[in-house]
Structures are given as structure tokens and as C-alpha cells.
Amino acid sequence: MSVIDVMGGWTDVGTLADIPRLGARVVTSAIGNIALFRTARDEVFALEDRCPHKGGPLSQGIVHGRGVSCPLHNWLIDLGTGEACAPDHGCTKVIDLKREGDRILLRVPRG
Amino acid sequence: MNMLTPRKQRLILVGNGMAGMRTVEEILARAPNRFEITVFGAEPHVNYNRIMLSPVLAGEKCFDDIVINERAWYEANGIELICGEKIVSVDREARQVHGANGTVRPYDVLLLATGSNPFVIPVPGASLPGVVTFRDMADVDAMLAAAKTHRHAVVIGGGLLGLEAANGLALNGMDVTVVHLMPTLMERQLDVAAGTLLAGDLERRGIKVLAAANTKALLGDDRVRAVQLADGTEIPADLVVMAVGIRPNGELGKAIGLETKRGIVVDDGMRTSDPAIYAIGECVEHRGQTYGLVAPLWDMAKVCADRITETADTGYQGTVTGTRLKVTGIDMFSAGDILGDADSEDIVLRDASRGVYKRLILKDDRLVGVVLYGDAGEGNWYFQLLKDAAPIGALRDDLIFGQAFALGGGAAIDPMAAVAAMADEAEVCGCNGVCKGKITAAIVEKGLTSLDAVRAHTKASASCGSCTPMVEQILALSLGGAYQASTAIKAMCKCTNHPHEAVRARILAEGLKTIPGVMHALGWTTPDGCSSCRPALNFYLLAAWPGEYVDDAQSRFINERAHANIQKDGTFSVVPRMWGGVTNAKELRAIADVVDKYEIPAVKVTGGQRIDLLGVRKEQLPDVWRDLNAAGMVSGHAYGKALRTVKTCVGSEWCRFGTQDSTGMGVALERMTWGSMHPHKVKLAVSGCPRNCAEATIKDFGVIAVDSGWELHIGGNGGIKLRGTDFLCKVTTDAEVLEYCGAFLELYRQEARYLDRTAPWVERVGLDYVKQRIVEDAAGRAALYAAFLHAQSFAQVDPWAERVAADAAMRHEYRPLALVE
Numbered sequence: 001m002s003v004i005d006v007m008g009g010w011t012d013v014g015t016l017a018d019i020p021r022l023g024a025r026v027v028t029s030a031i032g033n034i035a036l037f038r039t040a041r042d043e044v045f046a047l048e049d050r051c052p053h054k055g056g057p058l059s060q061g062i063v064h065g066r067g068v069s070c071p072l073h074n075w076l077i078d079l080g081t082g083e084a085c086a087p088d089h090g091c092t093k094v095i096d097l098k099r100e101g102d103r104i105l106l107r108v109p110r111g
Numbered sequence: 112m113n114m115l116t117p118r119k120q121r122l123i124l125v126g127n128g129m130a131g132m133r134t135v136e137e138i139l140a141r142a143p144n145r146f147e148i149t150v151f152g153a154e155p156h157v158n159y160n161r162i163m164l165s166p167v168l169a170g171e172k173c174f175d176d177i178v179i180n181e182r183a184w185y186e187a188n189g190i191e192l193i194c195g196e197k198i199v200s201v202d203r204e205a206r207q208v209h210g211a212n213g214t215v216r217p218y219d220v221l222l223l224a225t226g227s228n229p230f231v232i233p234v235p236g237a238s239l240p241g242v243v244t245f246r247d248m249a250d251v252d253a254m255l256a257a258a259k260t261h262r263h264a265v266v267i268g269g270g271l272l273g274l275e276a277a278n279g280l281a282l283n284g285m286d287v288t289v290v291h292l293m294p295t296l297m298e299r300q301l302d303v304a305a306g307t308l309l310a311g312d313l314e315r316r317g318i319k320v321l322a323a324a325n326t327k328a329l330l331g332d333d334r335v336r337a338v339q340l341a342d343g344t345e346i347p348a349d350l351v352v353m354a355v356g357i358r359p360n361g362e363l364g365k366a367i368g369l370e371t372k373r374g375i376v377v378d379d380g381m382r383t384s385d386p387a388i389y390a391i392g393e394c395v396e397h398r399g400q401t402y403g404l405v406a407p408l409w410d411m412a413k414v415c416a417d418r419i420t421e422t423a424d425t426g427y428q429g430t431v432t433g434t435r436l437k438v439t440g441i442d443m444f445s446a447g448d449i450l451g452d453a454d455s456e457d458i459v460l461r462d463a464s465r466g467v468y469k470r471l472i473l474k475d476d477r478l479v480g481v482v483l484y485g486d487a488g489e490g491n492w493y494f495q496l497l498k499d500a501a502p503i504g505a506l507r508d509d510l511i512f513g514q515a516f517a518l519g520g521g522a523a524i525d526p527m528a529a530v531a532a533m534a535d536e537a538e539v540c541g542c543n544g545v546c547k548g549k550i551t552a553a554i555v556e557k558g559l560t561s562l563d564a565v566r567a568h569t570k571a572s573a574s575c576g577s578c579t580p581m582v583e584q585i586l587a588l589s590l591g592g593a594y595q596a597s598t599a600i601k602a603m604c605k606c607t608n609h610p611h612e613a614v615r616a617r618i619l620a621e622g623l624k625t626i627p628g629v630m631h632a633l634g635w636t637t638p639d640g641c642s643s644c645r646p647a648l649n650f651y652l653l654a655a656w657p658g659e660y661v662d663d664a665q666s667r668f669i670n671e672r673a674h675a676n677i678q679k680d681g682t683f684s685v686v687p688r689m690w691g692g693v694t695n696a697k698e699l700r701a702i703a704d705v706v707d708k709y710e711i712p713a714v715k716v717t718g719g720q721r722i723d724l725l726g727v728r729k730e731q732l733p734d735v736w737r738d739l740n741a742a743g744m745v746s747g748h749a750y751g752k753a754l755r756t757v758k759t760c761v762g763s764e765w766c767r768f769g770t771q772d773s774t775g776m777g778v779a780l781e782r783m784t785w786g787s788m789h790p791h792k793v794k795l796a797v798s799g800c801p802r803n804c805a806e807a808t809i810k811d812f813g814v815i816a817v818d819s820g821w822e823l824h825i826g827g828n829g830g831i832k833l834r835g836t837d838f839l840c841k842v843t844t845d846a847e848v849l850e851y852c853g854a855f856l857e858l859y860r861q862e863a864r865y866l867d868r869t870a871p872w873v874e875r876v877g878l879d880y881v882k883q884r885i886v887e888d889a890a891g892r893a894a895l896y897a898a899f900l901h902a903q904s905f906a907q908v909d910p911w912a913e914r915v916a917a918d919a920a921m922r923h924e925y926r927p928l929a930l931v932e
Contacts, residue, residue, distance in 0.1 A: 022665040033927075055681075062642035064637065064639050064645065080284055
């Protein structure tokens with residue numbers, strides 16, 4: 001597990017290369033698991049790892065476009081907003097993320 | 112050189128864009144072997160569909176989707192492609208071009224297609240970092256990069272290009288303001304009423320519109336920070352897109368002494384003032400006109416190719432252009448003279464609650480202008496009337512209600528009749544300039560039966576796809592019932608129009624071996640598919656190219672990616688294989704040890720005669736597998752669209768009724784079939800007598816022992832919809848059971864749709880078909896069996912052992928990336 005630096009609430013959690021393209025990795029935290037996603041265009045997003053529907057682990061879903069399909073019941077969640085796509089309703093918390101060069105930093109709210 | 116063949120003429124194209132390459136395609140169609148062709152492109156890409164940059168920016172397409180000709184196409188046509196090198200001079204006397212990197216090529220015919228440059232308004236700060244234009248892929252990349260790290264975008268220019276840029280940036284999460292000099296948007300294409308509706312629709316999408324706003328300066332030090340207007344207003348901006356128009360790029364033409372005005376001057380044959388040099392596209396000026404839309408390029412390309420190949424003496428007469436905005440959800444069309452004058456008359460339809468506005472401008476009983484907003488479905492028909500310039504006459508009363516109504520004399524008519532009534536010269540596909548007659552001719556001459564074939568042969572509907580319904584109607588009209596039948600098959604998913612069977616056929620026929628390759632070749636509408644089509648394509652490729660295709664882990668459902676079944680709480684279950692349901696003390700002891708060691712909360716015996724360990728956390732999986740592997744157990748594939756279990760009874764070894772060794776047969780079947788991937792899960796069973804204790808008659812492939820041999824049954828299902836098996840045939844030897852089973856499974860793997868169990872598949876294709884392939888056709892059966900065994904030689908690798916043995920990189924999927932305190 002990587003060494004953690006804390007800088008103004010930002011935590012370095014790894015590099016782009018740590019996440020498979022069109023895939024996800026999990027970061028554990030005091031508020032529960034956080035899912036880090038990487039799209040085909042190498043955009044990176046962080047969401048709470050819980051589907052708004054039945055709490056399914058979104059990190060285990062299939063990533064496509066800018067969305068992820070929940071592995072439990074196939075809800076499609078927008079990676080940018082955490083919102084479920086119509087006709088479903090619900091929202092997953094978006095975790096602040098920034099990139100510095102190749103590094104990925106998260107700011108996780110206190111639990 | 113062979114003395115009998117004359118030297119080929121050398122053709123050089125400067126500009127690897129749409130106009131130039133379309134001309135090359137037209138030339139190849141007329142005289143395939145006449146020229147030795149070299150293409151120079153300043154951009155470091157193969158040639159792509161520039162008008163589709165907007166969907167790329169909007170995230171609806173990716174670069175690969177808009178490539179027109181891949182490198183392989185250039186190679187196949189013997190064309191030398193030199194990307195990323197600008198032509199700096201031309202020696203017209205020696206007939207040679209000189210590239211910036213020192214490349215020199217001689218020519219007999221030179222074609223200039225240098226396109227246009229975006230116009231940058233000369234205000235202070237225009238060269239600051241963060242200020243871009245919207246012209247090529249590099250601009251799109253710059254905008255997408257800015258959208259990731261910055262928030263405020265200002266687009267200067269509320270015309271076609273500017274609004275498409277604004278929409279794309281808004282979809283990428285930016286806060287977008289459009290600054291437009293004129294009082295209404297797109298004033299060259301839309302009148303005030305339509306422009307106002309458009310501004311309202313954009314505002315509802317979160318795009319702010321500032322009309323009648325004059326940009327005075329761009330402010331900032333290291334990077335643009337704000338846009339300052341003439342009235343002193345400052346709008347915050349981390350990104351500024353200049354989209355105020357384009358200028359023909361006649362620079363090279365001018366430098367080498369060709370006659371140039373606004374652009375390189377050409378005659379009706381697209382020839383410049385030097386008879387050996389032609390020019391085409393946005394860099395030219397023809398009869399005092401310059402063009403910035405795609406339709407004129409197609410017309411010019413045809414004429415230019417006719418002249419260069421000397422196949423026809425055609426002349427370019429100018430092009431009447433129509434405009435559509437490529438913003439998904441905004442439906443508009445405009446063409447001709449939209450302002451009108453004192454002598455023109457208007458017919459207007461307004462439906463405010465639907466947001467529909469239609470205005471037709473008539474002059475001397477002819478349609479001279481069209482503005483459609485909110486419902487532009489009739490755009491093509493009006494455009495054709497406008498280009499034909501035929502008298503409107505009695506049509507006038509119903510003209511505003513559209514083609515079907517007007518031609519039907521006021522009665523609603525079948526939309527097919529409207530397509531039937533279209534003239535052969537009527538344009539169907541605006542992106543690629545394809546008219547109805549060309550499509551009909553291709554269908555008849557080439558025997559086309561599918562939308563895809565029409566796309567491949569004519570390019571109609573191959574770009575933005577908005578004319579797809581019309582192309583399908585033309586197919587239906589040309590083929591009658593034959594086409595109806597094929598459309599009844601559902602598309603794989605919303606990413607494509609192709610049904611499963613067509614996708615599989617193309618994978619084999621065209622040797623497609625990657626998921627992106629399939630998506631590109633078949634025109635997928637999404638950049639990387641969805642959770643429905645990606646796993647299907649992954650399976651189809653795996654089944655088509657055993658040993659060759661590299662499995663794409665990110666296109667598998669989590670169960671198959673993690674080799675364990677995800678449960679409702681996000682934990683996993685682990686099921687080791689028990690061959691034919693047979694186990695022993697060593698295995699059971701190892702399982703018990705694993706349960707204790709990892710504190711696995713639940714253990715259950717499954718319906719498939721094995722043991723399920725429930726509640727294993729993802730990060731524990733590799734360790735659990737390692738311990739089970741050490742006791743000789745492998746994955747049971749209880750999580751996969753794969754061979755699951757072979758259920759058996761004890762058979763003649765122990766049972767007083769048993770007629771054959773059903774357990775031994777079950778073990779042999781499981782040894783042969785384990786590890787095979789299928790469209791859905793597959794379950795087998797072997798019963799030792801007709802009492803059928805192994806319930807073989809509700810399995811995908813069931814075997815029942817009788818005194819004289821084995822009965823084979825197929826297509827059973829004990830799931831949602833109970834279905835008893837169909838009796839396939841009876842065989843006498845053990846070897847035959849294995850051969851028939853392998854052949855049946857291979858037929859199912861090759862021909863069923865992904866996520867079809869064998870039961871609905873057998874019902875769809877019919878038992879007779881399966882019997883014919885498996886029972887009657889002995890040679891076919893042997894070939895299927897051989898194919899199955901060949902695929903199995905690559906498939907029978909224990910995925911658990913693979914992951915346990917793998918280095919940290921492969922195992923880390925199972926561990927958290929980091930911990931945030």
C-alpha cells in the first residue's frame with residue numbers, strides 16, 4: 001500500500017497507470033470505499049463506491065463513455081456528477097479529485 | 112522499367128483533408144491505375160471527417176470513429192502518405208514540390224487542397240495561452256484538456272461552429288458563455304424568430320448567450336483570465352474559443368505565383384492559372400465565391416476527378432448549401448435566402464408550446480429560402496424543391512405541412528410513400544452528398560440487402576446518421592419484403608444498428624480481432640460501447656479467434672473478471688470444481704481449513720453437486736484460491752458464462768438399477784469441457800438409467816444411459832422458464848458421447864446470441880436444424896468437435912492458479928489502491 005502524504009486535505013493515492021483504462025480501483029477511507037475510475041480518454045473520476053440504488057460496489061462495474069454500469073442491477077451512473085441516468089433517480093457522492101502531473105490526489109470529507 | 116508499360120503519371124495532393132481525399136477517391140473510382148499518388152498532410156493524422164469534430168468534442172464519438180481512411184487504405188491503394196510535413200515551395204518549372212523536412216517529389220499533376228484557416232480577431236491578448244480555435248483534432252484535444260482542469264469557457268462567435276463548440280464544452284462540464292457580435296445567433300442561417308428560439312434552448316442547457324456583444328480584449332498574464340467587452344464588462348474565462356469564421360488558405364498558391372484573390376482562383380474545371388495545378392475545397396475562389404461547408408466539396412471533387420482523369424468534360428456550377436447544427440437534441444435546418452426582400456412572400460408556421468417554427472420564403476412561385484427550427488424532418492424535401500427551383504403551383508396551400516401532407520393532397524399518407532415520391536436526384540445524405548438515385552442503383556447493381564452494405568458502398572448514413580431512417584426506407588422500397596424480414600431482428604444494443612448475427616459474420620469475414628476494431632468497422636455510435644455490447648463482443652472475438660484473441664478484462668462482467676460471484680453485499684462466493692460431483696477427504700479437509708483460516712461466514716452445498724463458500728472479501732480471493740489450488744482444486748467457473756457443472760448419479764458402479772458408469776462419463780465430459788466460454792452458462796448431467804436421478808432432461812446437454820448405449824438430450828432449462836430437453840439421438844460408444852457433446856457446444860458457441868441459453872436458441876433455430884448439423888452431417892460434426900477441442904487447448908487454464916502465480920501487477924486488482932485516513 002502506498003505511502004500517504006497529506007497536503008491541505010489532499011491525499012496522493014497513486015498514478016494514472018495504477019488504474020486500468022476503462023476500469024477502476026478502490027481506495028479505502030474513513031467514510032468507506034471510494035472508487036477511482038479511468039475512461040478511454042484517460043479522464044479520472046472519484047465516486048463513493050456505492051450505487052444509489054442498492055449500494056452495489058460501482059468500482060466493480062463496466063466503465064463506458066463517462067459512465068459506469070453497476071454490477072448488481074445495471075444502473076448507469078454518470079462519473080462526473082454521480083447522478084443515475086434516466087429513468088432511474090439517485091445520486092452518489094462525488095469525491096474531490098485533482099491531478100498533478102501523473103499523480104492523482106483525493107480530498108475526502110471527514111467521516 | 113518494363114518497356115511495355117508507360118510510366119504512370121505522378122499526382123501529388125497537398126492537403127490530407129476531406130476535399131483532397133474525396134477527389135483522390137473519385138479519381139481512383141474512375142482510373143484506378145492511372146496515377147502514382149503521393150499525399151502530403153500538415154496534421155499528424157490520417158484523414159478524418161472534420162465536420163464530425165463536434166460530436167468528438169461532445170463525447171458522442173471518438174477520433175477512431177471519424178477516421179475516413181485508415182493507413183491500411185492508403186497502403187492498399189498504393190498511395191504514399193506523408194503526414195506532418197508541410198509543403199513549403201513548388202518549383203513549377205521543374206514540376207517538383209518541396210516539403211519542410213526536405214522531402215522532394217516530382218509531379219505531372221498537382222492538386223492543392225490546403226483548406227482554410229480559422230479567423231482570429233486581432234484584439235489584445237489573442238495570442239495568450241488558453242485561446243484556441245475550433246478547426247482540427249489538436250484544437251479538440253486542447254479543449255478537452257482545458258475542460259478537465261478549468262471551469263470557465265467563453266466562445267466568441269455564435270455561428271454554427273461556435274455553438275457546436277459551446278455545446279461540446281458544456282457537455283464536458285464547463286461553464287460556457289457565448290459572446291456574439293450580432294443581435295441574434297446564427298444570423299446568416301436563422302431569422303430573428305428562430306435565432307431567439309435557439310438562444311432559449313441553449314440557455315436551458317446551461318449555456319449563457321451574450322448577443323450584440325463586441326469583444327475588446329482578452330485579459331490575463333500567463334494564461335487568459337477574462338474576456339473584456341466594449342462596454343467594459345469582464346467575463347471570467349480560463350479557455351477562449353475563437354469561432355468567428357474561416358479564411359481560405361491560399362498561402363501556398365499565392366507564394367508560388369498562382370492567381371489568388373480571397374482564395375486560389377479556379378475555373379469551372381477546378382484548374383488554377385497553371386494548367387498542371389488544380390485546387391479544390393475551402394482554399395479556392397470560384398466565380399467570386401468561397402465555401403465553408405461540406406456539400407460544395409463533394410460537387411467540386413467530382414468535377415475535379417472528371418477533369419484530371421479526362422473522363423468527362425464537366426464543369427462546377429457552384430453549390431446551393433443547406434445547414435444543420437450538429438447539437439444533439441436541437442433540430443434545425445436552413446437554406447437559401449432566409450431574409451427575403453420586398454418581392455418575396457413568407458409562409459410561417461409557429462407552435463410555441465412545441466418550440467417549432469417553420470418559415471418558407473417564396474419568390475415568383477419558387478421556394479428560395481427555408482428556415483426550420485424544432486422540427487427539421489422535412490429539410491431535405493424543401494432543400495430539393497429549392498435547388499430544383501421548380502414552380503410551386505398548387506402545392507402552395509399545403510407546402511408548410513411537409514411532403515407527405517402536401518403530396519397526399521392534405522391526407523396523411525404513409526411515410527414510405529414520401530420516400531417513394533422523392534426524385535432520384537434528391538439528396539438523402541447531406542454529410543457525404545449522396546442522392547436517392549445513387550443508393551437505389553447501388554442496392555440493385557450490387558445486390559445490397561442491409562443498411563451496413565449501403566453505408567459501405569455509398570457512404571450514405573455513414574457519418575452523422577441522421578438520414579438513417581430514410582436510407583432504411585429506400586432499402587425497404589427497393590427490396591420489398593426481403594428487407595422487412597431482416598429489420599425484424601433486433602440490434603445488439605443501443606450502440607449499434609447491427610443484430611448479433613451480422614456482427615459475428617463481419618468479425619469472421621473481415622478478420623476483425625479487437626473490440627475497437629469491430630466498433631470502428633461496424634460504425635458503433637458510442638466511443639467505447641456499453642455494458643451490454645462489450646461483454647458480447649469480447650465473447651464473439653474469443654469464440655472466433657481461439658488462441659489469438661487476447662481477452663479484454665474490462666469488457667467482462669465483474670464475476671468473470673474477478674473469477675468469483677459477486678453477492679448482494681459486494682462480497683464474493685468461491686466454488687471449487689468437483690469433477691462429476693465427486694470429492695474426497697483431502698479436498699474436504701482443505702475446504703474446511705480455508706473456511707477456518709479466512710473466517711468464511713457461510714458454506715453451502717450447491718444444486719450442481721459442489722460446495723459454495725460465501726462471503727469472501729475481494730482482497731481475500733487470491734489467498735483463498737492459493738490454498739485451494741495447493742489441495743489440487745481449480746476454479747469451478749460458477750461465476751461465468753461458461754461450462755458450469757456436470758451433475759451425475761452414482762451409476763452402475765453402485766446403483767442396483769444403473770446400466771452404465773454415469774459418474775465416469777460425467778467426469779470425462781467435465782474434463783473435456785471445463786474452461787469453455789459460452790454465450791451463457793452451460794450445465795451438463797449424466798444419469799445412469801432412465802430414472803434420471805441427475806435430472807439430465809433439464810440440462811443444456813443431458814446424457815441418459817440405457818442398456819444399449821447413451822441417449823443424448825439438448826436444450827433443457829430448469830431456470831425461469833422450465834423446459835424439458837429435446838431428444839437429439841442415441842449413440843453406442845463413450846467416444847461418441849464426447850464427440851456429439853463437443854460438436855453441440857461448439858455449434859452453440861458459434862451461432863447463438865450472447866446471453867441466449869441453449870433452450871431459446873434451440874427453439875429459435877429449430878431442433879431439425881441442430882439435428883441436421885450434429886446428427887446427419889457426420890463430417891460437419893467432426894469439424895465442429897475438432898474446433899471445440901482446438902479452442903479448449905487454449906481455454907483450459909485455471910484462472911485461479913493464473914492469478915495466484917501472477918506478479919503483483921495482476922494481483923493488485925484485488926487490493927485497494929491506497930488508504931485515506
